[in-house]
Structure formats: C-alpha cells, structure tokens
Amino acid sequence: MFGNVDFDSIDITQEPPEEEPARQYYFIAKCRKYVKEESERLGRPLFAVVRTFGCQMNARDSEKLLGILTQIGYEPTQQEEEADFVLYNTCTVRDNANQRVYGRLGFLNSLKRKKPHLKIALCGCMMQEESVIEKIKKSYRFVDLVFGTHNIFKLAQLFVAMFEGGRMVIDIWPETGQIVEDLPVKRKYTYKSGVNIMFGCNNFCSYCIVPYVRGRERSREPREIIQEIERLVADGVVEVMLLGQNVNSYGQNLDKPITFAQLLKEVEQIDGLRRIRFMTSHPKDLSDELIEVMAGSKKICRHLHLPVQAGSDTILKAMNRRYTKEQYLTLVDKIKKAMPDIAITTDLIVGFPGETLKDVEETIDVVRKVGYDNAFTFIYSKRTGTPAASMENQVPEAVVKEGFDKLLKTVQDVARERAFRMQGQVMEALIEEVNEQDETLMTGRLSNNMLVHFPAGEKKIGEFVTVSLDTCHGFYYTGHIVD
Numbered sequence: 001m002f003g004n005v006d007f008d009s010i011d012i013t014q015e016p017p018e019e020e021p022a023r024q025y026y027f028i029a030k031c032r033k034y035v036k037e038e039s040e041r042l043g044r045p046l047f048a049v050v051r052t053f054g055c056q057m058n059a060r061d062s063e064k065l066l067g068i069l070t071q072i073g074y075e076p077t078q079q080e081e082e083a084d085f086v087l088y089n090t091c092t093v094r095d096n097a098n099q100r101v102y103g104r105l106g107f108l109n110s111l112k113r114k115k116p117h118l119k120i121a122l123c124g125c126m127m128q129e130e131s132v133i134e135k136i137k138k139s140y141r142f143v144d145l146v147f148g149t150h151n152i153f154k155l156a157q158l159f160v161a162m163f164e165g166g167r168m169v170i171d172i173w174p175e176t177g178q179i180v181e182d183l184p185v186k187r188k189y190t191y192k193s194g195v196n197i198m199f200g201c202n203n204f205c206s207y208c209i210v211p212y213v214r215g216r217e218r219s220r221e222p223r224e225i226i227q228e229i230e231r232l233v234a235d236g237v238v239e240v241m242l243l244g245q246n247v248n249s250y251g252q253n254l255d256k257p258i259t260f261a262q263l264l265k266e267v268e269q270i271d272g273l274r275r276i277r278f279m280t281s282h283p284k285d286l287s288d289e290l291i292e293v294m295a296g297s298k299k300i301c302r303h304l305h306l307p308v309q310a311g312s313d314t315i316l317k318a319m320n321r322r323y324t325k326e327q328y329l330t331l332v333d334k335i336k337k338a339m340p341d342i343a344i345t346t347d348l349i350v351g352f353p354g355e356t357l358k359d360v361e362e363t364i365d366v367v368r369k370v371g372y373d374n375a376f377t378f379i380y381s382k383r384t385g386t387p388a389a390s391m392e393n394q395v396p397e398a399v400v401k402e403g404f405d406k407l408l409k410t411v412q413d414v415a416r417e418r419a420f421r422m423q424g425q426v427m428e429a430l431i432e433e434v435n436e437q438d439e440t441l442m443t444g445r446l447s448n449n450m451l452v453h454f455p456a457g458e459k460k461i462g463e464f465v466t467v468s469l470d471t472c473h474g475f476y477y478t479g480h481i482v483d
C-alpha cells in the first residue's frame, strides 16, 4: 500500500518497473531528486498550485494531483504568484468554463516572463478535445505540460519527461480501461472527502460532452472503495461523498456485478463513518431498492440531487434523457413518500435546440410540483461533437434569456419557501468552517445540505452539534447550539 512506500530506497539508476503503481513510485522518487536540486538552486522551498475548474470529480482528481506534487517535494499554495508549478485542472461542460481557462492562461504567461523557471501544466476534460490541443500548440507555446483525464495517475512520469525534455510534453489518451489505485492524495478537508466509485459515462445525453472527454463507464471494485473509506475514516473523515456521473448504474460492468444500493449497505457498516452522500443520480436508473436502502439508513443524508434538465417531453426526448415528465414526477412522489423530510435538488438547462417558452413553462411546472430545495440553472451551451450541436433549431439569445429569467425566479421562490418551512426546527449539523464574514460564528452543514451559522464556543471543525434553526435567511439559517 502507498502509505508504506519508502521513496528514498527506490533505485532510480535502474530502469523503471512496468507494472502500476510501482512504476509511478519510481517516477515519484526521480521527481523528488529534481525538485530537491531546483530547491537547492533557488535556496528556498518550491510551491505548487492546482486549480480546479470543474465538478466534484474534477476536484477529487485535483486532490490526487496535489498528493503527487506534495510527495515529490512541493509545498501547496493557493496563489499563482507564489508558485513554481501551476496546474490547471480544466472543465469543458459549458463554454464559459473554457473561457475562464484561456483568460487565466494570459495572466500565467505574464507571470512566466517575470519568473522563467515557472512550469505551467494543463489537464482535465478540456484537454481531451483535439481543437483545444491545436489551439494550445499554436497560441500558448509557454505551456510546459498537457495531459488528459485518463492518465492523471502518470503525473510524476510526465513531470520527469517535462524536466528532461525541455519542450512542451503532450500526453492525451483517447480511452482507458485502467484504474490505477494506491497513489498519494492531499485532501482539501480533514473531516470529509469525495470517493470515486466509478469513472466515465455511457448515457450520451445529446447536449453533453462528458462521455466524450471522460470515456466509457468503469466501476471500481467494492473492496477497493470500502478499503479507501476505511482508511479515510481512520484518518479523521466522518463524511464521504460517493462520486460518479451516474451512481445509479454503479457495478453493472464488474466481474461480480453489484448494485449501488448494495454498495451503500456495505459503506453503511463502516464504523466511525457518520454521513454518506452521493452524486449524481440519473432518474432513469434510480431503483426501488435504492429508495428502500436510503429510507432505512442512519447515515445516508436526507438529500438527493436528481437532475431533471427539462420538463417538456419533446425536449427530454431530444436530450436523450430517457424519461418523461410524468415518470420523473412519479419517481419523486415515491421518494417523498418513503422519506418525507428529504431535500431534492436538480440541474436545469434552458435554451436546448428547439425549446420554446411553452416548453420552459413545463420545466417551471416541474419545479413547482417537486418543490426543489435548490436548483442549478444553466443556459444551454453548444458543445462541438455532441448531437445537439448540429441540430438546426438553435434558440435565439433573447428567447433563452426570457425563459431563463422566469425559471430562475421560480427556482428561487420555491427554494426560499422550502427553507422557511424548516425554520425553528432542531437538527444535527457538521461543523465545516469558521464563518467567512463573522469569525465569532461557525458554519455547519445539515443532512439536507443546507448551511447554518451559529456561535460555537469550544466546538471545532469536524464535530457534530445539534442546532436550532432560529432564523431563515432564504438560503441559509442562523441559529444556536442546543444540548
């Protein structure tokens, strides 16, 4: 196991081993030498920043990347200005994610002019697109290293190639069946952690680029997942978020198939683990078995993120979501019957090709009927290579804006109403951080994912407290601890 590896005893004068992860341990050992030499040359420690642009899975990848970087000798920093190595872990789900990366690259270029030894690396979903790679090769020559989503475990090896080669290193894999375990991780939070249970996506919703940049669905072995969580718990973690693009289809492609609900039952057994979350659930695959396991669980949080995307059956069909509005609403009824206190959240898209304002009314109707506790509302973004991008009836901006504003208003009204309903209740909260605006307060997260701010005395981050939700402020509460 990784924790027992003694990197200083690895003989880097030999050829690297073929098998993983031993091969990467070898390259980590080699990187340590390079970093040490550079640090001695500069007479100070070296710093690295890993910036996440995407979703929770992207964030978890960043923790793995930072794990490798700290192992090879870098100190983590939050600031590019202070860094000797900058790694951007990119996202391409909507065009604005791409634009943010290009914007920041201009700034990195100016930094590198002042600090020529600065190394700049790009990885993640955006790098899986050929057009992006062409653009970087042509217009962003100062970038030192580019890799994709399938080979992040190779960071140390690529790092060696970058140091030894002196020119831009590009390594993009179109696909992979490989899952490399047991590499270092540097967690952002001490008390909670994401845990990948699967990678990739097979659903091909017609607007979505994720299946193209993350590849086919692959589940991790339940044993590996359980062991990882046990290790996390031993290290102080009390809450895990099981991650996958569609957790409800977990386990189907394993040699010994198991369902997501069965996996949850096993995770529930882990002593010391207090809370279990997961995302994302695709409505078409959410089973009765899962509802039953959730309802009977003491650890699974009372929150379900269940993206609906749209309310109109015509649009849902064109999106290839494979459920109707009616089926979705029936599913929600079933869930609410089994767990009346559950918070349901969702993702919504406005402006999919062919969507009319009448269609948006259907989405608004779903929002009202479900009563979402929160919803992320996105404007449709055309992604090259997806079926929706070549559909002819793209919606004019003004129509999109009108629908978007109306939908957003409904989402906010409904969420506010839901939040007020819980004012005055007493609930358990996990203390997550010191309040950003007022440091006499702590911020806690409820099982239903809402935040509450309260004076906490001696209580510390990572502890559970019972809190009275005295005042609702729309999307959060202020309250006090009750014993």
Ligand code: SAH
Pocket (backbone or CB within 6 Å): 093, 094, 207, 208, 209, 210, 244, 245, 246, 280, 281, 282, 307, 309, 347, 348, 349, 378, 379, 380, 381, 382, 383
């Ligand atoms: N696998 C998850 C979501 C992954 S992407 C799921 O199926 O729910 C997160 C969200 O981004 C999606 O739910 C969708 O609402 C949004 N999204 C994806 N592609 C988009 C696009 N082309 N334009 C706008 N929003 C998009």
Ligand code: SF4
Pocket (backbone or CB within 6 Å): 201, 202, 203, 204, 205, 208, 209, 210, 211, 245, 246, 282
């Ligand atoms: Fe994209 Fe659909 Fe897969 Fe989610 S389920 S990642 S929206 S293709």
Ligand code: F3S
Pocket (backbone or CB within 6 Å): 053, 054, 055, 056, 057, 058, 090, 091, 092, 093, 125, 126, 210, 213, 214
């Ligand atoms: Fe996530 Fe963005 Fe990739 S949403 S999977 S980081 S395209």
